Amino acid sequence: MPWRSRQGRRSARRRRGAAGDRGVQLHPWSAHLGSRTRRVGPARTTSWSVGEGRRRTRENASVPLLPSIDEARAILLAAVTPLPTTDIAVTDALDLVLAEDVVAAHDVPVFANSAMDGFATRAAAAGSHLRVAGESRAGAPYPGTVAEGEAVRISTGAALPAGADGVLQLELVDDDGDAIVLGEAVTPGRNVRDAGSDLTAGTVVLRSGTRVGPAELGVAIGAGRAAVRCAQRPRVAIVTTGDELVTAGDALVPGQIHDTNGPTLAALAHRCGAEVAGVGHVGDDLEATRGVIAQALEAADLVVLAGGVSVGRHDHVKPALSDLGVRELLWRVALRPGKPTWMGERDGTLVLGLPGNPVSAYVTFLLFARPALAALQGGDPTVPRTTAALGTAVPRHPDRDECVRVRAAADGTVHPTGPQGSHVLSSLVGATALAIVPRGEGELSAGSEVVLEPV
Template sequence: MTLLPVPEALARLLALAPALETEQAPLLAALDRTLAAPIHATRTQPAADLSAMDGYALRFAELRQPLTVTGEAAAGVAPFAIAPGHAARIFTGGAVPDGADVVLIQEEAIRDGDRLTLGGEGPPAPGAHIRRKGSDFTTGDLLLPAGTVVTPAVVALAAAAGHALLPVLRRPRIVILSTGDELVPPGTPATGIQLPSSNAPMLAALLARLPVEVQDRGIVRDDLPTLTAAFRDAAAWADIIVTTGGASVGDHDLVRPALVAAGAEIDFWRLALKPGKPLMAGHIGATVALGLPGNPISAYVTALLFLLPLAARLAGADHLLPPPETMPLATPLPATGPRREYVRAADREGAACPLTGQDSAALRRLPEAAVLVLRDAHSPPAVAGAMVTVVRIA
């Protein structure tokens, strides 16, 4: 069987992603999600000329003559008018009275009872220390285009523009299924050849960075009817079903036949990738099924390269993978074989230092990995100091 190149596999996987519906979400619930429609201002900001400082509102032409203080303009107080020869006490955010065209800051004002005189250089020109009506935005202005990711700054702008709800894409729903009779839940004593299930919590932790809903439905035994039923149940809710293990060619690798029995169409299986060759993808109706390898490093790398971009695409993101960087190698690397390799490496003072123990089941040094060194198939040996392409993962 011809192994599928990684870029083609990713493109085909992303093409399977279904379009999600739009919903109106409260501001906080919309955080980190993608706007499904543009946001326009429903009000003008500021809605009136407002003072930017504490001080006195007056006519600039009368700045250098004694004035009589009448009235007080605090934030939220309806605007009023001042007559010639008068000034109004004003506070930050207060509406500038009709007739006033400048604010004298209080540090430059001398007040004796109701008498006000200039105590400094004063404002340089009319309009000083005034936030003009509509200087931020006006009703109907386009503030945020569709596709914008909702950040705390976006929340602030939307709230100021009069929005309590935002049109965002529904959160993608993802089911995690772990397969393997050898697996036991984390924290359960593992006897003999049993293994704690580390892939599911790892996947859930990776996905926790994205605006998605995740259900870990636990360990599914290596039994065709059980697996088939689990896939059918998951497809009734999920946009993505992700499995770990059982995607290879052994007698107990039942993910592929179970998917087919559940009504799936397999799009591709087995990649020119190391680690992660037995990755599989297909769909059950509109639900994408992604079968990751069972070895924990293979599951980790393929989750970074395929699951996270797929989930991000469903969530509406444009940037699916960190942009590639170049770094010098700290130590040499041997020539590669017929598959593209992603070598786990630490970042040592700006150089990629490949970790020892690149076995796909060896987890001990994984927390040290800051980058994956990308090495194309049939690459020659790389010497220390050579510039290499990396994908940052931490």
Template sequence: MIFRTDIETNILYKDTCMNIREGTAAMQDIELEQAVEVLLAHTTPVAETERVPLLDAVGRVAAEDVRAGFDNPPFDRSPLDGYTFAAASTRGASAENPVTLRVVGEECAGDFFDGVVGAGECVRIMTGGAIPKGCDCVVRQEDVREDGEQIHVPFTSEPYENYCYAGEDIKKGTVLIRQGQCIRAAHLAVLASEGYGDVLVRRRVRVAVASTGDELLQPGQSLRPGKIYNSNLYLLAGRLKELGAEVTVVGSVPDDVERAASVIASYADKVDVFLTSGGVSVGKKDIMHGVVPALGAERLFWRVCMKPGAPAIAYTRGKMLGIALSGNPFAAYATFELMARAALAHLAGETEVTRPRRRAVLADAFPKACPGRRFLRARIEADGRVSLPDQHESGSLFSAAGCDAFVDVPAGTKPLAAGTEVEVVIL
């Protein structure tokens, strides 16, 4: 594997950082939406597919449309425990003058009454049982008086009362799941109800994840002065697994351009995405500015016009996409959810790659002005309002643990009062 020499890399790294600090053309400040567009333009959905059992399909992306092969339910059926008969048999019935019907059979779910029910006859039927020929209604067992081999019906029944039609839930030919949909548990039930035991899905997106920084310790090691635990690695790896990716945990990468580039390069032909946190600002040890050219990679952009998470780098090395996020925990989380997640969804073959948005009312005030675009961690309450935690600093992650949304605050916004209508990104 060929890398630039130490001298070339160091000069390139110093020049890059100097250009960034001095605000020359090398710095690329772009809007979040533009950053997402750039990532989508430089990624192609994985082509490989595999057929997996239904229970292994949760979180996977369907590789083809799947249609219903038959009406569901496949027969007219009863929605309750009771008796089924022809409604005309009870014409004129009342509490004072009930109609008596003879019980000619019993049918549980899974049974089939292979006969025709005539006038003045009925069949005892359980929930889910197929309604026999000659019957067009069902009455609850508690609404009639049972008397050995007959029942007394004290009212006139209506045709198709308590009656479930064949195909009432799903018509033959209905698309059960579309290509590009992420498969959820409810989809499994629908597919199973149509007799499917497996489904064709795209292979999982392969992602390597690492954190940069000489200050990082792994959980379980003794905490030492000046050191912190590598929490970002667990945040990103855990989130990737929740989203269905095939995750390779690289661990911590030292603050050394050549060593970091060597690690990342070793995965270029193995993963679709290399995701890192840290090393993207303008400090002495923000190495990712030097790592990208040392890799011989194409830098797509640096800095996104948002807070938190502005210092982010995207690059490509061959077919591998690299995304370098801030080392601040919540900044990394925000940029991952709002930017990187879209690229991952696109790679996975999903048709919907951005998060849904809606308008909501703030339950709490936010006392600070926002000169630049800002995303506030938030929680959607049962009443539909949006509550805000007390902590919003980039380095604070604990307050985000119970959040399920971001409030998108436009640049130039004054402090927000409780009751203000805002735009919310749902995670």
């Protein structure tokens, strides 16, 4: 997604005011400001300083005690203020979270109808000869009443005529056009869908807090709803950083790589029901980084930054956030990949700084941004985890839990997808889950049970 139209393009302020070769792509975040409802939650004091806790390594050297995955997730979720709710057309509600119960306005089906193409008759024995009195089609019901000795030709979904008890499918009927012979008995209710057999008028068919998927969308429409009340769709601004990144498809020169994080994180945000307010890139320049983040903060409910959150001389994200008054909630997690993850908040806008390596960015988005986006919509941020046995032994990290990309085998065991480096984005292709391998010495043996986080 482009950050702005050509007409809205502005020059980035450069260090000392001079134009340089470190490009910055800016999005017209101001285009989003008029419709955005700001949320300012209560002041919160939850934060995690790595200096507050210490533990001993096996060499008895004191090292900072970092929060676990679940502790870090809880810290971020504590800073979430759910977005306001609004009425939205059902057809636009896909992936949003309901803020009300949906009650059926009428029975579904509204009328008894046929489950088969065939003939509607009164209860009758096999071998009965019946006169064909007419036809009931979908949208054009038979207007009369079925009498003894009569049958009505009927289509699947068509209204069951008055007087009829059941339907015998075409393949069990000897049909000569004006009369039929039943090949089997017609008993009351045979091949009939009763009124209200799916939904009953006045009953709750979807609960508040339900995420609207394709099935829920169909149920809401079937229940008679044209609009539903949902939380506003959260806006996500994505900023990738680094002089080495170039746009997809551009020719590479030595030292350059294609920016995979921007499009990948945008796709994940869309999958979480978010609106992507903009995706852009800024080079390794403090002033430019500060300018782009300032715009993002005004346009989004969640700002996701990829890269630049460590402590190298070219990592400018943390000082830029500090300059802009973003309150740090957490920096660094006992996680591999993803240790340098940064979390913060300013005036109700969440900020998530992810490591630049593509697997690290992907994994930390799933672990932290996904539940935060659910909570912003008033939904349940709990991720439905499962367990499985390892099909092969995997090494353990002594100080950090590791999210190993795995795929499930036919026997239910899970196996690493291949090399697990934080730069190996292909390790996510075909992955069915992240296996959380707990920190410890040596390796986790085959057959050990692991917790699975969905991907």
